[in-house]
Amino acid sequence: MTAAISTANDLLLGRRSFIRASATVAGGMLISLYLDLPLTAQEAGQAKPQTYPPDAFVHINPDGKIIIQVNRLEFGQGVHTSLPMILADEMDADWSHVVAELAPAADVYRDPVYGIQMVGGSGSIAHSFQQYRELGAKTRAMLIAAAADQWKVRANECRTEASVVRGPGGRSATYADLADAAAHMTVPETVPLKNSGDFRLVGKKTRRLDSRPKCNGSLKFGLDLDLPGMKVALVAHPPTFGASPKSVDDKEARSIPGVADIFEIPTVSKGTAVTVVADKFWTAKQARDLLKIEWDFTGVERADSQQLWTKYKELARTPGNVAVASGDDKAMGGIPATNRIVAEYEFPYLAHSPMEPLNTTIRFDGDRAEVWAGSQFQTFDQAAVAEVLALKPDQVTFHTEMAGGGFGRRAVPDSHVQREAAAIAKRFAGTPVKLVWTREDDVQGGYYRPMHVHRVEIGIGADGLPFAWHHVIVGQSITAGTPFTPMTIKNGVDETAVEGTADTHYEIPNFHVSAHHPTVNVPVLWWRSVGHTHNAFVMETLIDELAARAKVDPIAYRRKLLKADAKKLRGALDVMEAKSAAWRTKLSKGHAVGFACHESFGTGVACAVDVSIENKRPKIHRVTVAVDPGLAVNPLTVESQFQAGVAFGVSQLMAKGAITLKDGRVEQRNFDGYTPPYITDAPVAVDVHIVPSAEKPTGCGEPPVPVISPAVVNALSQLTGKRYRTLPLVSV
Amino acid sequence: METYKLTVNGQPKEVTVNSGTPLLWVLREELKMTGTKYGCGIAACGACTVHLAGVATRSCVVPVSLIGDRPIVTIEGIGQDPVGRLVQDAWVSEDVVQCGYCQSGQIMGAVALLKSTPKPTDANIEESMGGNICRCGTYPRIRQAIKTASRQLK
Amino acid sequence: MVRSGRAMVRLFFFVLVGCAEWSATLAGAQGQGLSSKGTDNPTTRDAGLVAWQQVYSVLTHPRCINCHTATNYPQQGDDRHRHLVNVVRGTEDKGVPGLNCATCHQGANADSTGVPGAPNWHLAPLSMKWQDLNDKILSSAEVCRSITDRSKNHNLDGTGLLKHHAEEPLVRWAFQPGHSRDGTARALPPLTHDEFVAATRTWVEAGTPCPQKR
Structure with a gap:
């Protein structure tokens, strides 16, 4: 890393070079090999840069090392390994030669979908999969072209493997040998990409490139x-x-x-x-x-959690700006009171508190x-x-x-x-x-997951399924006043507040969702899985309650209620049901199993948890997760993200898992007052099963989070007979 | 300002600092050994764990004046120790890390555990590692890596 | 707050001694040299019981009782909450490897970080628990019986107990507990260390009498 940082230090000249070069490239994405020589013939007469421009994606060192730039932040999610895997696979690079570096800020590294350089919305692989494949394939094509040129053979007579181009007559040259010449080859407009059957890295469990330096203290944050x-x-x-x-x-x-x-x-x-x-x-x-x-x-407005709860609950009694209104708004009227559920949920502010302040x-x-x-x-x-x-x-x-x-x-x-x-x-x-920012600054410094009240009225049909559903969500808008507004706020509804409910995969004939976004003097922000953190909890606990009321198996109930096109969730439910069957059928005394399924960021997830009560807290013994993320680029990353992501999700259940304000001041200061899960709170074991898929990859950073807390309380409900609608879980 | 003689990873070191300066900041800012991490400053997360005379210690709350002649081992030096090396290797082979920020402390804790309890049970692991926060949530793999290292201990 | 609280307790005992037990005080004062086997002497015994109540008021103060739990964890703070960070007792009452008492608590108070310390920081053994499993403080009689039971107290006789109260660094720490992270001084036990030792001496010299009630 240190080398990467110093390399990138003096690069304004390189940056200007890039800007000229990029003019020839459509779509704001530069396909380029910045090698030891100037990039283009026009630049040959200019001073040769001492170092490589920061905006190169691939750099082949004379010693054979292949340095791949990662166009977004690595902060645990694994892109520092997965994105280079994608590029190296198409490039047929020898993986043991690959070095990943985090790219500095530059236009070329903007997310191809969002148009800014960022990590969010679980979009790293989803958005850059195609981009990195093409980068790899074009690099490979240029290396082949250089070899073919040298050997006076046709490109299609050459093949590549493990950083070597092989041509007819036993000729071969390493990528390092060809790099200089390849830099002068024309960047191809289009290149064929591999058939998925030809992947050597993509789809294979691959260990992280940043593990060792993170285990011996040498990696610099x-x-x-x-x-x-x-x-x-x-x-x-x-x-x-x-x-x-x-x-x-x-x-x-x-x-x-x-x-x-x-x-x-x-x-x-x-x-x-x-x-x-x-x-x-x-x-x-x-x-x-x-x-x-x-x-x-x-x-200065002095926000106060108690006052906000009162205000939010009052707001929740009237419909807000409409997010969804499908079917008959008056359908509820036809359902007798005895067949209705009214549920009110409370979710506090949550701090992200990443370990590195x-x-x-x-x-x-x-x-x-x-x-x-x-x-x-x-x-x-x-x-x-x-x-x-x-x-x-x-x-x-x-x-x-x-x-x-x-x-x-x-x-x-x-x-x-x-x-x-x-x-x-x-x-x-x-x-x-x-x-x-010290930890105290972090815990007290705002930019929290907003607090929310949900009020839901459900009219249950004669078949035991929800017939009418009126859902009011109250909470600050995360994106109001930000550049994201045009994308995220429609009809006065911030989609990040209603995601997971408004776009539910359950079929509810008469469905009405609305939202109020009060303004409060507390800065708010997206917290891993954003609106799904609260929406999935509400939906999945209510569906569980409905299933229990109908005396139907909770998995069967969900299957019955899911829309026909909810393929990822159906697939995940099937796999979860099959893979958890062995332990579910022999639960220990005092244990219960809870389920939840939820799709977010395009990834379908279903989970089953084995829970008992120890020291008045839920003890999560085991979690079986089934996930459909499309093509799993690095199944090891998917597995890790889900194993750890469900533990992160347990944050919502922690007894001290809330940020509260009194008279304008945050009441928690550090991890003694706002406590993330320790090993004792996290699931003991999490087995992750990936639904086989060749669909385009979707995200895995956030989708683990929404399912765990509803699944745990669904299990607790069976043990205690209570329903849990207030988070955090102060008592069981 | 006082001058203190310390032994860090077997090397003699001398620092001149305010006597209340926590060992964490002596390591990070005076000795430029940044593998030991600041996470909370109140011994609630374990990211700053080092070994002080073999005892896993939260360096963020220990003023340099209270160290005396006890030798200090940090994440940068634990690989010299056979158990330390095994644990680091297990961490890599089990692909434990995500953001990695807490893992120096997790590894120092795990080494302390395995040195006194070479065959830890799940309960041992929960008790010994119970004060270390991994915000990413890598706990299942931490457990696995400790068991892997345990199996390889002679 | 702290000081006045302590003064009040002292005043309380003074009143108690001065009024209800005035004859015992007089007897004690007159017969100082004779009191070491004073259990047979009802007046000395009464003075001993009064002194025990003073000792008990210290033993059950958070600075002392927080590490005399019946559970597998110590407590913290004046509200005696469960020690944070999942600290557990361990087989030797010193925590567990990786999370020992000494993981944070050093040989002296860490003034700059607010972590209390004294040599060999540890929990009292379960045999010396002064509270029940629900963290309810045991009665004066129960604590007294326990502390004088040589099968539970490391075989200490009265002299040994007196020495323990006078010299044990962890006991002495309770009277110089330092201040917490935010700079506020930790609350002190209701007696000074000298008063505590004096009360212990009186109780020991009275033959370590224990209250009869439960």
């Missing part, structure tokens, strides 16, 4: 960055979003040796914070602790700047830094640092961390400054 002369900044944020200091007494804080400066900076929520810049983290921390700040809350390092050099950040939104974050520093985005070199988790927290449309870092760096021109 953003927080580990150390630059000469670097300073560390901590920020004392207002205790209520948008507040500002009335007075600051920093005398004691400044007396700590090593403190460089203490000054005020604006916050994105229109308040003011106080930053301490020092030589080291611990110096800055001591100094920040000694700041005496009196805060001014004038004109948020951080960004910036060096501002007057007419340009350099940024190091683990970012899910490089395009936005680069632009935000540029704006604060009065630069253009292309004057900001933005390095993508390996990130210790994110779960959405590093995909912030307002780039508030980068803006803070830029405002601080601006005062320290020429000196790199690393802004660190």
